[in-house]
Amino acid sequence: MNRIRLVPTIRERSKYQRERRYLDFEVDGVSLRSLVDTGLDLISVLVTDRPRDPPRLARVLGEAPGDAPDGRVLLYVCPECEDIECGAVASKVLRRGDLVTWRDFGVPEEDEADNEFAETTVSFSARQLVRELADR
Numbered sequence: 001m002n003r004i005r006l007v008p009t010i011r012e013r014s015k016y017q018r019e020r021r022y023l024d025f026e027v028d029g030v031s032l033r034s035l036v037d038t039g040l041d042l043i044s045v046l047v048t049d050r051p052r053d054p055p056r057l058a059r060v061l062g063e064a065p066g067d068a069p070d071g072r073v074l075l076y077v078c079p080e081c082e083d084i085e086c087g088a089v090a091s092k093v094l095r096r097g098d099l100v101t102w103r104d105f106g107v108p109e110e111d112e113a114d115n116e117f118a119e120t121t122v123s124f125s126a127r128q129l130v131r132e133l134a135d136r
Contacts, residue, residue: 001099002027004124006132011043011079020079021049023136027122033076033089035120036105040087042076048136057133061126062095068108075102084108100126 006023013019023046025032033042045056058064059073066073072090080086091102103121 002122002124003029004122004129004132006046006129006136007031008048008136009043011041017041017080019049020047022047023133025075027124032122036076036089038087038089038107041079042087042089043079044076045074045082046133047082059093061129062093062100066090066093070108072104072106072108073102074108075105095126098126100124100129 005026007026009022009024011017011020011022020043022043024044027035033044045053045060047053055064056067059067060075062073065071068074068084068088068090070090071092073093074084074088074090076089077084078086078088088108089105090108091106092104094101094103101121101123105120
């Protein structure tokens with residue numbers, strides 16, 4: 001089982017981009033974003049610069065169906081509009097008791113043969129992630 005942490009992160013403001021605050025997923029001390037890097041400007045779905053979105057957290061924890069057209073769960077989205085059309089990273093999320101597993105990371109709606117960025121499978125305790133969120 002992996003250790004997951006939520007790390008407060010800021011996407012800096014620039015001339016044409018607004019500042020965004022979010023909680024990045026850190027797995028065993030490494031940003032999940034670095035493991036599934038697409039080269040796109042993306043933030044995690046756990047934004048902190050607006051009210052929490054309980055349905056998003058439920059999907060991340062495997063308590064609700066995926067929100068991408070291919071059934072995966074969005075983990076990273078466009079920082080400006082949070083629309084998957086601008087770019088996103090999603091994964092299949094499986095839940096068995098307290099164990100959450102993320103696998104098959106990719107870009108929603110792309111050809112599945114071309115969209116896996118990491119051979120990584122991440123498994124963690126749902127309670128641990130909820131505790132991390134409560135501390136933020």
